[in-house]
Amino acid sequence: MLTQLFFSSIIHEPIYKLSIVLPTEQEFIHQINNTDISASYSWSDTVHECFIQQVQLYPQKLALELDGQSLTYSELLYFVYCLTNYLTDKIQPNEIICQCVERSFEMIIGMLAILSSGAVYCPLSPLDPPE
Numbered sequence: 001m002l003t004q005l006f007f008s009s010i011i012h013e014p015i016y017k018l019s020i021v022l023p024t025e026q027e028f029i030h031q032i033n034n035t036d037i038s039a040s041y042s043w044s045d046t047v048h049e050c051f052i053q054q055v056q057l058y059p060q061k062l063a064l065e066l067d068g069q070s071l072t073y074s075e076l077l078y079f080v081y082c083l084t085n086y087l088t089d090k091i092q093p094n095e096i097i098c099q100c101v102e103r104s105f106e107m108i109i110g111m112l113a114i115l116s117s118g119a120v121y122c123p124l125s126p127l128d129p130p131e
Contacts (some may be wrong), residue, residue: 083113
């Protein structure tokens with residue numbers, strides 16, 4: 001079947017248009033991704049704006065949990081605002097700020113603070129080579 005699909009497509013389509021996913025697999029992917037969740041977010045909302053909305057809706061709900069530690073949305077907001085205030089005095093709008101940390105509370109706080117300060121967030125993995 002895969003051979004038939006491939007050969008029938010290759011005759012009529014350029015190679016860059018060929019799909020490596022079968023139609024039945026495509027249907028399955030669409031079914032599991034059909035979450036139909038109504039969110040109050042707009043496509044124009046930024047990540048940090050969506051975060052602020054969550055804080056307003058659920059200030060005492062759990063926002064982060066890692067290695068037995070946790071932060072509520074309001075606690076997370078406090079740390080984000082502290083770092084945002086520090087960064088705002090040090091950087092220019094749209095400046096690219098790289099962050100090289102392992103997955104941690106600090107990574108999330110840093111990401112949200114960088115975006116909230118008007119800078120561009122550029123994540124770097126500590127596992128990547130230094131070049």
